[in-house]
Structure formats: structure tokens, C-alpha cells
Amino acid sequence: MAVKATNKKPLSGNRRSHSCKATKHTQKVNLQLVTLEDGTKVKMSAREKRTLNKTKAA
Numbered sequence: 001m002a003v004k005a006t007n008k009k010p011l012s013g014n015r016r017s018h019s020c021k022a023t024k025h026t027q028k029v030n031l032q033l034v035t036l037e038d039g040t041k042v043k044m045s046a047r048e049k050r051t052l053n054k055t056k057a058a
Contacts, residue, residue, distance in 0.1 A: 002033055002041040003043070005044045005048070006029070008029045030047075
């Protein structure tokens with residue numbers, strides 16, 4: 001079982017039609033399954049994954 005490593009939550013807001021009607025809309029977080037160097041599996045956001053790869057390379 002993977003551990004969730006992020007505290008991010010879905011964004012919520014309204015979609016607006018041409019007539020200005022509002023309907024609820026949620027934008028979910030882009031969670032990715034990542035295996036760390038010690039073998040543990042972690043769910044993290046795609047942005048955190050990019051940052052992790054960037055710090056590994058430097």
C-alpha cells in the first residue's frame with residue numbers, strides 16, 4: 001500500500017456558462033505513484049515529483 005505524502009486537496013470553484021449560470025466544479029490533484037530509493041511507494045503530486053527529480057540531479 002502506498003503512503004500519501006502530500007497535503008494538497010482538490011480545488012473547487014464554479015464553471016460559468018455563456019448565460020452566466022454557475023455549476024460547481026472540482027479540479028483534482030494529479031497524484032503519481034513514486035518508488036523511492038529505499039523501496040517505499042509514495043503517492044505525491046506531479047509537481048513534487050518534478051522537484052524531487054530536480055534535487056536528485058543537482
